[in-house]
Amino acid sequence: MVKKLKIVCVIIIFILFLTACWDANELTDLALATALAIDQEDDQIKLTVQVINPDEIAGNNFTNRTAVSTYSSTGETVFEALRKLTTIAPRKVYLSHIHVIVIGEALAEAGIARNLDFISRDHEMRADFHLAIARGHTAAEAINILTPLEKISAEKLASSIESSQQAWAKTKKVSLDVLLSSISSKGKEAVLTGVDIIGDPNQGNKLDNVEAVHSPTFVKVDTVGVFKNDQLVGWLSGDDSKGLNYVINEVESTVEETACEEGDDKKVVAEVIKSNTKMEGKFKNDTPTVAIDIKTEANIGDVECGIDITDPSNFEKIEKQLGKEIEQLIKDSIDQAKELESDIFGFGEVISRSNYKRWKEIEGRWSDVFVQQLQTEVNVDVTLRRTGTVTQSFQKEIEEKKKKDEQ
Amino acid sequence: MLHQEKISVRQFTILVFMYTLGTSVIYLPSLVASYGKENGWISVLGSSLIGFGVVFILNKIAQLDEKKHLFELLEFIFGKWIGRIISVLILMFVIYLLATNLRQIGDFITTQVMVQTPIYVIMIIFILVSLFAVKLGLEVIGRTSEIFFPYALFSLILLIVLVAPQADFSNIQPLFRENIAGAFLAVFPASEVPYFQLFVFLAIFPSVNKPDKAKKGFYIGVALGSFILFIITFMALMVLGPDFTARNQYPTYILGKKISIAEFIERIEILVAIAWFFSIFFKLTINFYALSLGVSYLLKLKSVQTLTTPIAFFVVILGIILFPNIIYFMDFSQFYWPFFAITFGLFIPLLMLLIGMIKKRKQGNGSQTPS
Numbered sequence: 001m002v003k004k005l006k007i008v009c010v011i012i013i014f015i016l017f018l019t020a021c022w023d024a025n026e027l028t029d030l031a032l033a034t035a036l037a038i039d040q041e042d043d044q045i046k047l048t049v050q051v052i053n054p055d056e057i058a059g060n061n062f063t064n065r066t067a068v069s070t071y072s073s074t075g076e077t078v079f080e081a082l083r084k085l086t087t088i089a090p091r092k093v094y095l096s097h098i099h100v101i102v103i104g105e106a107l108a109e110a111g112i113a114r115n116l117d118f119i120s121r122d123h124e125m126r127a128d129f130h131l132a133i134a135r136g137h138t139a140a141e142a143i144n145i146l147t148p149l150e151k152i153s154a155e156k157l158a159s160s161i162e163s164s165q166q167a168w169a170k171t172k173k174v175s176l177d178v179l180l181s182s183i184s185s186k187g188k189e190a191v192l193t194g195v196d197i198i199g200d201p202n203q204g205n206k207l208d209n210v211e212a213v214h215s216p217t218f219v220k221v222d223t224v225g226v227f228k229n230d231q232l233v234g235w236l237s238g239d240d241s242k243g244l245n246y247v248i249n250e251v252e253s254t255v256e257e258t259a260c261e262e263g264d265d266k267k268v269v270a271e272v273i274k275s276n277t278k279m280e281g282k283f284k285n286d287t288p289t290v291a292i293d294i295k296t297e298a299n300i301g302d303v304e305c306g307i308d309i310t311d312p313s314n315f316e317k318i319e320k321q322l323g324k325e326i327e328q329l330i331k332d333s334i335d336q337a338k339e340l341e342s343d344i345f346g347f348g349e350v351i352s353r354s355n356y357k358r359w360k361e362i363e364g365r366w367s368d369v370f371v372q373q374l375q376t377e378v379n380v381d382v383t384l385r386r387t388g389t390v391t392q393s394f395q396k397e398i399e400e401k402k403k404k405d406e407q
Numbered sequence: 408m409l410h411q412e413k414i415s416v417r418q419f420t421i422l423v424f425m426y427t428l429g430t431s432v433i434y435l436p437s438l439v440a441s442y443g444k445e446n447g448w449i450s451v452l453g454s455s456l457i458g459f460g461v462v463f464i465l466n467k468i469a470q471l472d473e474k475k476h477l478f479e480l481l482e483f484i485f486g487k488w489i490g491r492i493i494s495v496l497i498l499m500f501v502i503y504l505l506a507t508n509l510r511q512i513g514d515f516i517t518t519q520v521m522v523q524t525p526i527y528v529i530m531i532i533f534i535l536v537s538l539f540a541v542k543l544g545l546e547v548i549g550r551t552s553e554i555f556f557p558y559a560l561f562s563l564i565l566l567i568v569l570v571a572p573q574a575d576f577s578n579i580q581p582l583f584r585e586n587i588a589g590a591f592l593a594v595f596p597a598s599e600v601p602y603f604q605l606f607v608f609l610a611i612f613p614s615v616n617k618p619d620k621a622k623k624g625f626y627i628g629v630a631l632g633s634f635i636l637f638i639i640t641f642m643a644l645m646v647l648g649p650d651f652t653a654r655n656q657y658p659t660y661i662l663g664k665k666i667s668i669a670e671f672i673e674r675i676e677i678l679v680a681i682a683w684f685f686s687i688f689f690k691l692t693i694n695f696y697a698l699s700l701g702v703s704y705l706l707k708l709k710s711v712q713t714l715t716t717p718i719a720f721f722v723v724i725l726g727i728i729l730f731p732n733i734i735y736f737m738d739f740s741q742f743y744w745p746f747f748a749i750t751f752g753l754f755i756p757l758l759m760l761l762i763g764m765i766k767k768r769k770q771g772n773g774s775q776t777p778s
Binding site for chain 2 (some may be wrong): 022023120123126127128177180181184185349353
């Protein structure tokens, strides 16, 4: 009898604990969000989420519905707006699979800090998404565009941000922890890449946008937006963005070009395959100075003129010229940052690392010191490695032929 | 007989290792980073030195009489009444430890993994497993530790290796410039959690089959545990940066979230979390065992297991009512708890050693020692 009672007790305990998980989230009850867009609308926050339409991604019979849908709602805060979405969206929005968060330009100019806390606090949010600013448009429009190739446009945005930094270096991918630590750092300011809409945004959210060979409307990853504290203060040009990436050692690969001869519009183009930056802070006669030392490896990728690249002295000349081009990029980029009064390179951190005592003296007025006093010494060392699949270009023969014809 | 059960030296070493990791493996990086910022890892090194000191003292105490466990030793050293009073105080401390650890794992799971699950459900599940282990006895606990040790170690190594490509050395610079005072200050709160609690191992020390080698095992367990703690803190600081590490409640878990190898090996943080599910389980179980040993010894019960079930229920309730909220808990454990910890973890063992040695010398001069 007692034994039977014991067994019954054990069974009851098992029933209590082994039924199911409290937090079971069935796939059919979730709306998987892939992108968030945060805009300012009057005094309120307008939140737009892009959710996957699962049937169109993994089903067998595709209908002519779109692969993603967006829902918007407004609220005093991001969190409120998100929960309010349940009134419009058919299911609970699940945030773990977010690829990008796009912030409206107006909101970025007003300050983003107050909206970031929720994103870093919420447990569903992960740390592996990219952040971007919708340049010239609202963020909602940026995630409303349908894109060819990638059915989920958020995925397209995320992979564009990544691949353009990798191969082009004029954009910059920024994750949440990087953004937060540079916003709160005393010796560094934040940057975020911009996304731009080319074409008519209203047309971009219709299915016929992807039915044409050339989509009339598409999203483009743009250059880098500069922050001062948590407010967007301006944009760098493409070249300046590249300069920024050179300084902070995030150039993986890019294209550099230099004139064959001074004043010539024909170019020699090199593909940067590796770049390594070392920065060192010091005080030269009380002037805070940062020495930027860049070692770049490149291959020749394109020759437009008849320069003899098999001649070592010419090779050296090209190396020097390329070095100067990069140096100029960096100098322009620093000038631009000084104009915007924002130390996006983290020079303050570099100086604090090398001379902490002196840094403490200037820490409080760093942004003034950065604009007025900071000196930089840029030294670029380019090494050309290979010339691609050919050595001498055929340009020389063509030039000679042309000359003969003229004679 | 209360301790006829025997565990091997290897099992003892693994238990020490697991105990050292305990809950620290998820809390420590945040704690040291909030004091010492980029120099937080120095505090981990400093605290592990203190840890070795504590182990030295404990080994010396154990040497006084290798057949006596903690509570017998207390009575032997301080005499019947004072010894018992100190035993009761220590038991209260251990009950508190047990309840807090339970609450910590509950808080972790309800914050990060299962948000809608009531915290007491998680606490009950954890304590039930511990209760089961204590009921089965020390030998079973020892063997369990041998089985789970590879999994725990493997998932920690997995975490460290997979997150290593994202480490950025500049995050922990400038070295030794800023927050040095903070880094040294943090040595004390950092050593309170694993090291000032190690004295509970005196309760199972006599059960190790080779007491001489157990001393070495004690050192090895603490060394390995501290090393893992150090590497994890170092990685958290390098990958997440001091600010982010300090701001996060569970930086080690965030570190797991950061793992991304070729966009293929991702989202495996819960696999990594297995490591501290095991380490916290063993910490709970050892504290639980020491507690029931002490209670049964003081009340002269025949078996260690008699009061375990009521204690388990008591501890769950205590864990829930101890702290109204997480901020209260953080404040308490940072500013008030160290004093308790240092009293029980350092002063009482020191006192035990001092008086014990004097007593032993006196007895050595006199006649026989009563065992």
